[in-house]
Amino acid sequence: MNAETTTHAQKLRNELVDKLVQGRERRGLTLPADVERALRTVPRELFIPGVSLEEAYANTAVVTKRREDGVNISSVSAPHLIADMLGQATGHHILEIGSGGYNAALLREIAGPSGSVTTVDIDADVTDRARACLDAAGYADVEVVCADAEFEIEPGPRYDLIIVTVGAWDVPPAWISQLTDDGTLVVPLRTLGMTRSWALKRTGDHLISHSNLSCGFVPMQGAGASKGREVPLGDGVNLWLTETHQDIDGAPLQGVFAAERHEASSGVTVPSGRQSSDLDLWLASHVPGFAVMIAQTSAIDGGLVDPSWQYGTPASVHGATLAYRGRLRQVADAEFEYVAYAHGPDGARAADELAGQIRAWDRAGRPAPTLHVFPIDTPDTDLPEGLALTKRHCRVVFTWPAA
Ligand SMILES: C[S@@+](CC[C@H](N)C(=O)[O-])C[C@H]1O[C@@H](n2cnc3c(N)ncnc32)[C@H](O)[C@@H]1O
Known part of the structure; x- marks a missing residue:
């Protein structure tokens, strides 16, 4: 790369980081200094060869396979x-699950001279590519391993930060056994169709969350892969059900949108662009028959549905009745209200129930959930009160500490 291109790349990189810092400030968050320094240092363009500098410094993912x-x-x-997840925790001996090269280089900067970074990916094409890019960018001391990270990478080493960069449905024992006693596991965990990146630390025999943020990732492959199930509701609208927890029969819902739409206002408002992902998990914890509804643009443009978020709006199913959270309704200049819609024989009640739970979340002080991850053999009597779900390797509980 010539000097002019290097200077241009540096300028684009700094502009991108400025935007990331401002974006976090708008959400009341700061970017830790070591993360900011790493983002201003690592040349992202070297990890996505073949794309223009402008694309390399756009604030978007770049598909590599x-x-x-x-x-x-x-x-x-x-x-x-990446900035949000690195903002959830930093460490010195770090295991990254899911490789691309770029995040591993950032982690190498953050780990410092006495630290270490190992990155593991199940796909040899990905690890070969990551190895070559890391070497070209001067990060030859990042260890790159091709393996299924469902299992321990090698017996022995423990890490004070394990950062998972692939969508997981479970927390396999290997992620806990490889974590130091005071280490942090950052993991995008999908529960009831919603993925949140949780920063978890040990407390006694279990893990407890310290932060969460909404995110989306490609799903795990290998032994930890888990399939969801789509229930079609109408043209371009589906319920997304996960594996074991949602035994919902889609048959009675066929044609549900042909029935009259009942609407219920919640009276709960948010400023423009500040829709809360905590509310989604509150609804999952408190509304019977909860499921996530996904709608294609054609179904929205055609007027079939008007969801609050097309890629996963909170919904509930009661026999032949479907309720879902509607698009935020503007009530003042920059003020938007949560609303509930429902179709079907019990529509009026279902819309009221959903709106009522939105109000209950507001009355509770708009709390954020805490996630607890317990060993699979933990008896019910040892679990805290909350929404408890049994996964393959662990039991998770969402609790609602007072805001
Ligand atoms: C979003 S990419 C990782 C992005 C990367 N951390 C970066 O620098 O931007 C997710 C990766 O997870 C990998 N993956 C999926 N299942 C896996 C598994 N069981 N073990 C290890 N890696 C896995 C995929 O092959 C894919 O390359």
């Missing part, structure tokens, strides 16, 4: 998501 059917299975993650 697709399956034959076109589904994205590997990418260099979006800078805002």
Whole structure:
């Protein structure tokens, strides 16, 4: 790269980091100094060769591998998501699960001279590519391993930060056994169709969360892969059900949108652009028959549905009745109200129930959830009060500490 290109790349990199810092400030968050320094140092363009500098410094993910059917299975993650997850915890001996090279280089900067970074990916194409990019960018001391990270990478080493950069449905025992006693596990965990990146630390025999943020990731492959199930509701609208926890029958819901739409106002408002992902998990914890509804743009443009978020709006199912959170309704200049919609024989009651739980969350002080991850054999009597779900390797509980 010539001097002029290097200077241009540096300028674009600094502009991107300025935007990341401002974006976090708007959400009341700061970017830790070591993360900011790493983002201003690592040349992202060297990890996505072949794209223009402008694309390399756009605030978006860059897909690096697709399956034959076109589904994205590997990418260099979006800078805002990387910054948010690195903002959840830093460490000195770090294991990254899911490699792209770029995040591993940032982690290497953060770990410092006496630290270490190992990155593991299940796909040899990805590790070969990451190895080559890391070497070219001067990060030859990052260890790159090709393996299924569902299992321990090698017996022995423990890490004070394990950062998972692939969508997980469970917390396999290996992630806990490889974590130091005071280490942090940052993991994008999907529960009831919603993915949140949780920063978890040990407390006694279990892990407890210290922060969470909404995110999306390509799903885990290998032994830890888990499939969801789509229940079609109408043209371009589906319920997304996860594995074991949602035994919902889609048959009675066929044609549900043809029925009259009942609406219920919640009276709960948020400023423009400040829709809360904590509310989604509150609704999952408190509304019977909870599920996530996904709508294609055509279904929204055609007027079939008007959800609060097309890629996963909170919904509930009661027999032949479907309720969901509607698009935020503008009530003042920069003020938007949560609303509930429902169709079906019990529509009026279902819309009221959903709106009522939005009000209950507001009355509770708009709390954020805490996630507890317990060993799979923990008896019910030892779990805290909250929404408890049994996964393959662990039991998770969402609790609602007073805001
Ligand atoms: C979003 S990419 C990782 C992005 C990367 N950390 C970066 O620097 O931007 C997710 C990666 O997880 C990998 N992956 C999926 N299942 C895995 C598993 N069981 N073990 C290890 N890696 C896995 C995929 O091959 C994919 O490359």
